Amino acid sequence: MLCYIHIQTQQSFNTKNTNMGEIWGVIGSKLASILFMWAMVQRYCPHQIHALIEKFSQKLANFFYPYVEVKFFEYIGDYYRTNEAFTFIEYYLQSKPTNQAKKLRGESLRKSLVLKMDESQEFHDEFEGINVVWSLRKIVPNTKSVSFYPADEKRYYLLTFHRGNRDLVSETYLNHVLEQGKDIGLSKRQRKLYTNCTSGDSDMRGKWSHVIFDHPSSFETIAMDGKKKKEIVDDLVTFSKGKDYYARIGKPWKRGYLLYGPPGTGKSSLVAAIANFLKYDIYDIELTNVKTNAELRKLLIGITSKSVVVIEDIDCSVDLTGQRKTDSENGNEKDEGNDENEKDDKSKVVAASMIQLKAEANRNKTSQVTLSGLLNFIDGIWSASTGERLIIFTTNYVEKLDKALIRRGRMDMHIELSYCCFDGFKMLAMNYMSVETHPLFDTVRGLLEETNITPADVAENLMPKVANEDVETSLERLIRALRSSMEEAKKKAEKTEESTGGLEDNKTLLQEEIDNGKS
Ligand SMILES: Nc1ncnc2c1ncn2[C@@H]1O[C@H](COP(=O)(O)OP(=O)(O)OP(=O)(O)O)[C@@H](O)[C@H]1O
Numbered sequence: 001m002l003c004y005i006h007i008q009t010q011q012s013f014n015t016k017n018t019n020m021g022e023i024w025g026v027i028g029s030k031l032a033s034i035l036f037m038w039a040m041v042q043r044y045c046p047h048q049i050h051a052l053i054e055k056f057s058q059k060l061a062n063f064f065y066p067y068v069e070v071k072f073f074e075y076i077g078d079y080y081r082t083n084e085a086f087t088f089i090e091y092y093l094q095s096k097p098t099n100q101a102k103k104l105r106g107e108s109l110r111k112s113l114v115l116k117m118d119e120s121q122e123f124h125d126e127f128e129g130i131n132v133v134w135s136l137r138k139i140v141p142n143t144k145s146v147s148f149y150p151a152d153e154k155r156y157y158l159l160t161f162h163r164g165n166r167d168l169v170s171e172t173y174l175n176h177v178l179e180q181g182k183d184i185g186l187s188k189r190q191r192k193l194y195t196n197c198t199s200g201d202s203d204m205r206g207k208w209s210h211v212i213f214d215h216p217s218s219f220e221t222i223a224m225d226g227k228k229k230k231e232i233v234d235d236l237v238t239f240s241k242g243k244d245y246y247a248r249i250g251k252p253w254k255r256g257y258l259l260y261g262p263p264g265t266g267k268s269s270l271v272a273a274i275a276n277f278l279k280y281d282i283y284d285i286e287l288t289n290v291k292t293n294a295e296l297r298k299l300l301i302g303i304t305s306k307s308v309v310v311i312e313d314i315d316c317s318v319d320l321t322g323q324r325k326t327d328s329e330n331g332n333e334k335d336e337g338n339d340e341n342e343k344d345d346k347s348k349v350v351a352a353s354m355i356q357l358k359a360e361a362n363r364n365k366t367s368q369v370t371l372s373g374l375l376n377f378i379d380g381i382w383s384a385s386t387g388e389r390l391i392i393f394t395t396n397y398v399e400k401l402d403k404a405l406i407r408r409g410r411m412d413m414h415i416e417l418s419y420c421c422f423d424g425f426k427m428l429a430m431n432y433m434s435v436e437t438h439p440l441f442d443t444v445r446g447l448l449e450e451t452n453i454t455p456a457d458v459a460e461n462l463m464p465k466v467a468n469e470d471v472e473t474s475l476e477r478l479i480r481a482l483r484s485s486m487e488e489a490k491k492k493a494e495k496t497e498e499s500t501g502g503l504e505d506n507k508t509l510l511q512e513e514i515d516n517g518k519s
């Protein structure tokens, strides 16, 4: 469990239940005298007296403020990793009655309303006869730049307790809070869908922003071959229970899935179903927004455990052969430059600088992430820092991908999502129309064997177009779509045959000419 605790003994006075103005006035003048005397002591007293006074002043401060403060920041480290302790405390405090607080925040969670402690509010907790106080605070950075993201604010929970209870709090109470918070969190957890920030603000690069993940896809709603589906579910269950196994074989606890197939066959839906099945968060990386390998690593370190990391359409994201060239570098602009040869010198200079600017702009737009950066992301040393994690790539063109990227061990399971089969259709019919069987099913089965149609197209045809549309109308619409797709495929095949037939004719004519020439 990641718990970063910062213990700090405050050297100021407790102002609770007293007249603040008066006390601060007195404290101010006393403090000024003490500081003056302290400066004198430092200057003129011998070292032993110096140490004695320091000890005494420490005791005096402890006498006036005998409390210990512990801060639990929301994010930790330079990489903005979520501090799980903060999350668990939040859940713990949410479970407590909120009648002490005057300012609360209302958030909806799975259709029910949750009241959370607002900033600067205090919550007094009691545990085994001791009292502690929780409050939510934030540090606002002193910056003039305007940002849409509040991430630069550092929020933290502050726990205050009497120093006499230090052992009980640190050894028992905090464990109790974190354990309870974790249990509550698991039952109520709002899962999150993260994506990497696209802000032009360089401070936001390599950071995540999130929304609540609430996708309804599940293995029950995914239309695919039953055997294949079971294989995936079994693999996921084995993976999620594999903590000890992975530790024993010395491998980071992670697994890679490659989902490939034509558009509309359910790759993205399957990603959502997997995340829902495992109850993991999703980190959806838009690779084209990642400028460098270092930025990719920064993102990797910000990923928490129990997560699905997705890179959609990996073939379109970066040039994975390592030869990342912009148009300008490929010479397109060079040709433009050559055309300028006939113009006068001045316009040549202007044109050259324009080309340079264009090339620069292109370079800035293009991701500098390399294949080796991506491989490192998947299974480099840093990849072990995150814990239980699934990496999923999706693509329409598996053959375009570099073999190193998808070899077993990196992408452990290759899952093909294909055109709709009869099993898939029956599942969609059940989901979309709640019918298990129908006389028109046989016609659909026959047509599905003859032609290719994506589950997305089947689903679209099964969806009612007017209120209370009956099953027969939807099925007939699907049958029409299947027939027209068959027609189209037939026409295409004829055209191809014609053109290849024409080529064959040309070849025969040429051969005849050659033969005639020979004779
Ligand atoms: N196998 C499937 N099972 C159930 N529904 C599906 C399936 N495939 C597609 N659909 C439906 O079609 C829609 C599009 O599917 P999805 O986005 O998952 O396809 P995709 O394979 O990711 O496509 P692309 O390659 O274009 O990203 C989904 O919203 C879903 O309703």
Ligand SMILES: [Mg+2]
Pocket (backbone or CB within 6 Å): 267, 268, 269, 312, 394
């Ligand atoms: Mg998709």
